[in-house]
Amino acid sequence: MDEQNASNKQVNEQYSSKIICTANHGFAPYAQEELRRLFGSLKSTMLIPGEVFVVTLGTTLENAIERITEKSPIFLRHLFPVLMEIPGGDKDFALQQAVSYLLKREYIEGTRVSVQIRKAEGSSWTDSPGALRDQVQEQLSPMEVEYTVTDPEWIISLFVAKDTWYVGVSRPESNLSDWNGGAIRFQREEGQISRAKFKLLEAEKQFEIPFSSFRHALDIGAAPGGWSSFLLERGLQVTAVDPAKMHESLLDHPNLKIVNKNAADVKFKESQFDLLVCDMSWSPKLMARMVTDLLYSLRSGGTAVVTVKLLTKKPMALVHEIIDIFEDSRMQIQGAKQLFHNRDEITLYMIKY
Ligand SMILES: C[S@@+](CC[C@H](N)C(=O)[O-])C[C@H]1O[C@@H](n2cnc3c(N)ncnc32)[C@H](O)[C@@H]1O
Structure with missing residues (x-):
C-alpha cells in the first residue's frame, strides 16, 4: 500500500465512511434512494435542501466509492469522500485546521490540483467560495502544486456547512465528475441558438459519445x-423533424434537411441514420413510443440519445419503465444520467443491436 492510501485509511478509520453527495435541485431524495438500494439503510443529513447531503455508510470509503462508481447512479451527480471534519463555528480555526491537514497530504506535491469549494447558507464563511479557495491556495503555498480547473490529478474538496467543514482529497474518478459539485459549465457562444445545446455537449463528455464518427443524424423535436x-458542427448531415420553426441561422445550411412535421407523420428509409437524437420535452411514454416507431430508420449498431422528462412524483419507476420500452426495441442502454444541464429530466444513451 503506498503512502497515500495508507494515510487515507488511517483517516477513514478515524472518521468512518462519510460522503458528501450532490444531485440536481429537488432530486436529492432519489440520489438517497439509489444509495439505499446499494447499501441498505443509511444515515443521511441534508446540507443544502433537495440538493446536497452527507451520508454515513457502514463500510470503508474505498469500498463505498467502488460500489457507487461501478453502479453509475442516475440521480447522484457528484460525491466526494470526507477525510476530515472540522467544527465550523470559528472560520479562522476551521481554515487553519483544514490547511494544516492538507499540508500533510504530501502525495499531491508536484501534481495538478483542483480546489473545489462550496458552502451552505448560515455557515461561518460569509465571503464567497472563491475567496475561500484563494485563501486555501495561498496558505498551501509551501506545497509545490499546479492549480487547475480542468483535468486535475487530485481534487481538494471543501464543503462548508452550517456547523461543520468537510474536507476531502480524492482522484477525479472517485467523485463521479471532476467539476465542482458536478456542475459542468460551458461557455455560451455568440449566436448560440438554445441552452439545450449544453445538454448534448454534457452528454458527449459524460458518456464519451464519439459524435464526429457519425454521418447521418435524425433529430426529433429539433426546434429551434x-x-x-x-x-x-461535428460534421454530420442532419434531418431535423419538428412542426415548430427552426432558427433562421440554420435555414440555408447545406447539411441540414428540415422536415416541418409531427414526428408521428414522417417516413424514412430503413437504416437511413446512424444517429438518432430526441429532445421532445413531452410525455415520456408517448416520446418512447414515437421514437421506437422510428427505430427502423436507425441502422443496427447505431446510437440514440434521448431526454426523458420526469413529469411524475415517481421518477425511478418511470425511468425504469422507459428503459424497458427501449430494451424491448433492440436498444442496449449504455448510460442513463441526470446531467447537470438536464434539470427535471434524464438523458439516455443507447446503442441498437
Ligand atoms: C425542448 S424543445 C427541443 C430543443 C432542441 N433540442 C434544441 O436544441 O433547440 C422540444 C421540441 O419538441 C417539439 N415537439 C414536441 N412534440 C413533437 C412531435 N410530436 N413531433 C416533433 N416535434 C415535437 C416541440 O415543437 C419543440 O420544438
Whole structure:
C-alpha cells in the first residue's frame, strides 16, 4: 500500500465512511434512494435542501466509492469522500485546521490540483467560495502544486456547512465528475441558438459519445435547433423533424434537411441514420413510443440519445419503465444520467443491436 492510501485509511478509520453527495435541485431524495438500494439503510443529513447531503455508510470509503462508481447512479451527480471534519463555528480555526491537514497530504506535491469549494447558507464563511479557495491556495503555498480547473490529478474538496467543514482529497474518478459539485459549465457562444445545446455537449463528455464518427443524424423535436447546430458542427448531415420553426441561422445550411412535421407523420428509409437524437420535452411514454416507431430508420449498431422528462412524483419507476420500452426495441442502454444541464429530466444513451 503506498503512502497515500495508507494515510487515507488511517483517516477513514478515524472518521468512518462519510460522503458528501450532490444531485440536481429537488432530486436529492432519489440520489438517497439509489444509495439505499446499494447499501441498505443509511444515515443521511441534508446540507443544502433537495440538493446536497452527507451520508454515513457502514463500510470503508474505498469500498463505498467502488460500489457507487461501478453502479453509475442516475440521480447522484457528484460525491466526494470526507477525510476530515472540522467544527465550523470559528472560520479562522476551521481554515487553519483544514490547511494544516492538507499540508500533510504530501502525495499531491508536484501534481495538478483542483480546489473545489462550496458552502451552505448560515455557515461561518460569509465571503464567497472563491475567496475561500484563494485563501486555501495561498496558505498551501509551501506545497509545490499546479492549480487547475480542468483535468486535475487530485481534487481538494471543501464543503462548508452550517456547523461543520468537510474536507476531502480524492482522484477525479472517485467523485463521479471532476467539476465542482458536478456542475459542468460551458461557455455560451455568440449566436448560440438554445441552452439545450449544453445538454448534448454534457452528454458527449459524460458518456464519451464519439459524435464526429457519425454521418447521418435524425433529430426529433429539433426546434429551434441547438442540438442540430451541435451535430452540424461535428460534421454530420442532419434531418431535423419538428412542426415548430427552426432558427433562421440554420435555414440555408447545406447539411441540414428540415422536415416541418409531427414526428408521428414522417417516413424514412430503413437504416437511413446512424444517429438518432430526441429532445421532445413531452410525455415520456408517448416520446418512447414515437421514437421506437422510428427505430427502423436507425441502422443496427447505431446510437440514440434521448431526454426523458420526469413529469411524475415517481421518477425511478418511470425511468425504469422507459428503459424497458427501449430494451424491448433492440436498444442496449449504455448510460442513463441526470446531467447537470438536464434539470427535471434524464438523458439516455443507447446503442441498437
Ligand atoms: C425542448 S424543445 C427541443 C430543443 C432542441 N433540442 C434544441 O436544441 O433547440 C422540444 C421540441 O419538441 C417539439 N415537439 C414536441 N412534440 C413533437 C412531435 N410530436 N413531433 C416533433 N416535434 C415535437 C416541440 O415543437 C419543440 O420544438
